[in-house]
Amino acid sequence: MLQPLLRKQKVEFFKLYIYSFTWLIFSFLFQAMDTSNPAAFVNAQLLPNFIGKKVRAVVQVNQCDGGVAIAKSIDDHQLTIKGLPQVPLMNYVEVIGIAESNNSIDAEIWTDFGNTFDANSYNQLCQLANGEFKSLFL
Amino acid sequence: MYSSASQFDGNAAFSGGGFMPSQATQGPDRSPFPSKNRDAQSLLPLTVKQISDAFQSSDEKTNLIVDGVDVNNVTLVGRVCNKAGRITDVTFLLDDGTGRIECNKWLQEAVDMNEAEGILDGMYVRLHGHLKGFQGKRMLNVFSLRPVTDFNEIASHFIDCIYVHLYNTRLRTGVSNQQHVSNPKPITPTKSYHAQANPLNQFSGQHINGQKSVEEMVLDVLHLPTNRARDEGVPRDLIAQHLGVSLDKLMLAVKNLIEEGAIYEAIADHYKSIING
Incomplete structure (x- = not known):
């Protein structure tokens, strides 16, 4: 009575195992290259085009308290960055996150770019990456 | 340039031995790829998006072609994610902001191991690698991997990508006319x-x-x-x-x-x- 039930359960388990394994293989295959969620290069001027989407921006943090930072974008506009920990003030910091509004970003990742960063070149790159050469980036 | 191939025919000497390319594809003149010169083997700075686009528009058998150039070795700059180290190799995803690509580096010597250990998730790295297809997917076989210390390198890399794209799509078309002149004499470089x-x-x-x-x-x-x-x-x-x-x-x-x-x-x-x- 108990024996066939157990065997059936075993088969079910085995099936589940096979399914999960195939799924794993498939997800791995499609993971090999994924361009579905790019982070666009933005300055403050370009930010409004990406509301609700992932962006990357380089900013200089002026003040930071309670997870909300007031920062200057590379094209000299004021931005609000949320979810930023205490970062070195006035250093160039790259934030990657979701554009919330015309002047705020909800940061997920940040990297300190130091204070020898060439903001002008980066700003020009932002413009190229959203203009003539957009096809290379987005 | 490839005259040594005609001086010593490996196919004739060893009947291929299984290692030589078949007769049909052998020899520089009969190569299915138009230019097997050094230009074709150059190191290309690319974005993941470019690789992905080229991959989608090509069938898997042929080499990957970006802007009319065969892609072999590439250089990328991006953040390391999902790093998994093993004894023999290390795998990770490289996210350059335009997309993610799977990378693999074989660890052969102690130097490689030290190098790989210094790379952590979230770090920006510059890598040089060989793009290859494996079981229907493209992955990058990395041979050099180093952390980015001057972050201007990121902007520099992408500007490089733009320049090379521009060179290969526009400037090169003018050059190639002269390159494909079928003059057997070794003319000007x-x-x-x-x-x-x-x-x-x-x-x-x-x-x-x-x-x-x-x-x-x-x-x-x-x-x-x-x-x-x-x-x-x-x-x-x-x-x-x-x-x-x-x-x-x-x-x-x-x-x-x-x-x-x-x-x-x-x-x-x-x-x-x-x-x-």
């Missing part, structure tokens, strides 16, 4: 020649109304058939006499041309163009 052609154009730009610069006139003189034949080069007095310019003016132009690598001093005060053949 096209690549370096064009590299020099630009600075020379700059010289001409300095002169108003399309008047030729002294540099260009000197080159014209050196390219005259009688002067080409001189193995020892053309004496500077003769050039000056020919052009009717002062020796000072001539020497300034000659100095510029030498710095550009367009001409050289064959023997004392005798000059020769590098493209004399």
Whole structure:
């Protein structure tokens, strides 16, 4: 009575195992290259085009308290960055996150770019990456 | 360039032995790819998006082609994610902001291991690797991996990508016409020649109304058939006499041309163009 039930359960388990394994293989295959969620290069001027989407921006943090930072974008506009920990003030910091509004970003990742960063070149790159050469980036 | 292949035919000597490419694809002339020169093997700075786009538009059998160039070795800059280290190799995803690509680095020596251990999730890295297809997916076989310390390298890399894209799509189409001239003689090294052609154009730009610069006139003189034949080069007095310019003016132009690598001093005060053949 108990024996066939157990065997059936075993088969079910085995099936589940096979399914999960195939799924794993498939997800791995499609993971090999994924361009579905790019982070666009933005300055403050370009930010409004990406509301609700992932962006990357380089900013200089002026003040930071309670997870909300007031920062200057590379094209000299004021931005609000949320979810930023205490970062070195006035250093160039790259934030990657979701554009919330015309002047705020909800940061997920940040990297300190130091204070020898060439903001002008980066700003020009932002413009190229959203203009003539957009096809290379987005 | 590939003449050694015809001098020693491995297929004939060893009947292939399983290692040589089959007869159909062997030999530089019969290669299915139009250009197997060094241009085709260059290191391309690319974005993941470019690789992904090229992958989607090509069938899996052939090489990946971006902007008309065969892609073999690539250099990328991005953040490391999902790093998984094993004893023999390390795998991770590289996220350059345009997409993610799976990377794999084999650890052969202790140096490799130290190098790989220093790379952590979230770090920006510059990597050089070989793009290959494996079981229907593209992955990057990394041979050099180092952390980015000067973050201007990120902007620099992407500007590089844009430049190379521009070069291969627009500038190259002009160059390729000359490259595909079916002249069996080893003519001028096209690549370096064009590299020099630009600075020379700059010289001409300095002169108003399309008047030729002294540099260009000197080159014209050196390219005259009688002067080409001189193995020892053309004496500077003769050039000056020919052009009717002062020796000072001539020497300034000659100095510029030498710095550009367009001409050289064959023997004392005798000059020769590098493209004399």
